[in-house]
Amino acid sequence: MTTAHPIPPRAAPNAGPGEPPAAAGPPGHGGPHSPTDPAAPDGPTASEVRPLRALLGQARPYRLALSGSLLLALAASGSGLVQPLVARSVLDSLADGVTVTGPLVLLGVLVVAGALLTGLQSWWQQRTSEQVVRSIRRDLVFRLIRLKVPELDRRPPGDLVARVTSDSALVQNAATQGLVMITNGLLTVLGAIALMGTVHLGLLGVTLGVLCGTGAVLGLILPRIREAVARAQRSVGAIGAALDRSLGAARTVKANGAETRETARAEAAVQEAYEAGLTGAKYVALVQVLSGVAIQAAFLAVLGVGGALVAAGDLDASQLIAFLLYVFYLASPIASLLGGLGMLQQGLGAIVRIEQVKKLPAEDDVDLPDRDPALAPAGSRGARPVAPPVEFDAVHFAYPGRGPALRGVAFTVPGGTRTALVGLSGAGKTTMFALLQRFYEPDAGAIRIGGLDIAALPRAEVRRRIAYVEQESPVMAGTLRENLRYAATGASDEAIADVLRLTRLDSLIARLPEGLDTEVGNRGVTLSGGERQRLAIARALLREPEVLLLDEATAQLDASNEQALREAVDQAARRCTVVLIAHRLSTVTDAEQIIVLQDGLIRAAGSHDDLVATDALYRELAASQMLVPAVDDGPPGVRTGTGTGTAGDAEA
């Protein structure tokens, strides 16, 4: 029996040399009562996220690269900043009749150096920004794939995807280019102001007066950009959610002629995104207008006041020209400052949605450290797995916001036997499988595998022991081989051939020109329902699990395939513990134990014969499937347990 393994912090996946590691994985082990695992978790609301702090947090690991980018930007600005001074010395030299060659060459060097530095800065900046967005996306992907099942139940995947693809791009620009533009713009403006002060303090006062007035108006506009972006991003998420809903059920949409309604659903979100985008664009344009107007107004004010001073003989013409050049020079850093502030607002609008995902509760115990031999990939183990007993001990469970689904369920499946769960639809059968795999945690009671409480085991460890064939037998896009090896990565070709024969998939593979390398299409759409089911069972058997869970696994099979699959399961049951859910009782009459569930309670348990004799509901179900004579037909007698029971199922 293997024991729980401590979970190491997540290593940075594929971090490039010299790059900071990606943020650590989700915090603390999220056991059922862990403080990091709240019972009814909800992501933080927008007001609970501190956007500026979060955005700076994204930039922090890249501060060195960003400082380099800033230095390059400053150097480029610096080369521009001294150009008016050199120009002034050219003018003075001309006035004094001195040679201008030196200052002219210097001016040329400054122009070329400025251009080169600008290009270099742009490349470096872009590189850093791509690294930032990669890190954001990695973290989000890591977390989304590990979100707890209750979270996944209630969040539209399309919205989650939009956060990874779209919101991250806005944060990328703000956390890199935006911050550098603001810092560079600010420093350059301050430098220019200092130099302008050396030229003429009075004119500096005039310039600052105009700029401060503009700044006050700006303070009113910027927050509106943030609001508009947040609204637009919410709508982008809603578009994703609407499309996900429609495309995920494309055949249902078409069969019900619901194209118009589904289009309208997405259209509403598209329109909302458009309107929010327009609002944002309006404010961004206003900022640009303001920055242009501010410079023009400062120029005119300085020209008026400075011209008067020159006329009065209180100012040299060359001083006024140098000052005016500075005013014009200010246009670029001010545009950079304002552009950066606009970008920052966009990032602040988007970061909230990213932070919300990062704070959602995730399963932090599904990544096992380096495996010891006992944890070797399933399908590659030489020794046969043990078949542990499975025990439900007074288990209570309710889905969030719903009434109880299980109300004190208690039973034991002896190791190496088959137990069937039967009962009316909605009785809680699938819920028991979900709890067994720790998709949800019981509200009370315990579930044990091999005597170990699964709540005390890492989820990876619990799930490693179990193979689960879901009700709808999901098949992943990819080849047949990839699907088979999905969990049994080390399975040998012989083992694959074995399970293919057992599940009667070998004849299908033989018919396909590309054999096991045939693509099965999105969710296995190119396979029939029965083929998908057999593929899912083959995948489960290949894992050589300790516990095999089959949820209506043979519902879509014809009689001959069903018989073959039952034999395969019987064979598997010799080396693992099998729990199966069945509506067609004919498939479980020979199980060692049958448990009859009703409204989240066990109403009876025993063998088929016992239950026909003692439990009215079971007898009714059996009769409706013609396994026993109808209840009115006299005392119950058992027919053979090998009928196909096609006349109805437990839902009938």
Ligand SMILES: Nc1ncnc2c1ncn2[C@@H]1O[C@H](COP(=O)(O)OP(=O)(O)OP(=O)(O)O)[C@@H](O)[C@H]1O
């Ligand atoms: N993810 C969920 N969130 C909320 N309620 C759920 C969820 N899954 C199931 N339920 C509810 O829990 C109850 C038990 O469902 P469960 O799927 O376990 O029934 P079942 O016995 O497997 O039914 P069936 O035979 O139809 O598959 C039902 O009332 C169902 O509506």
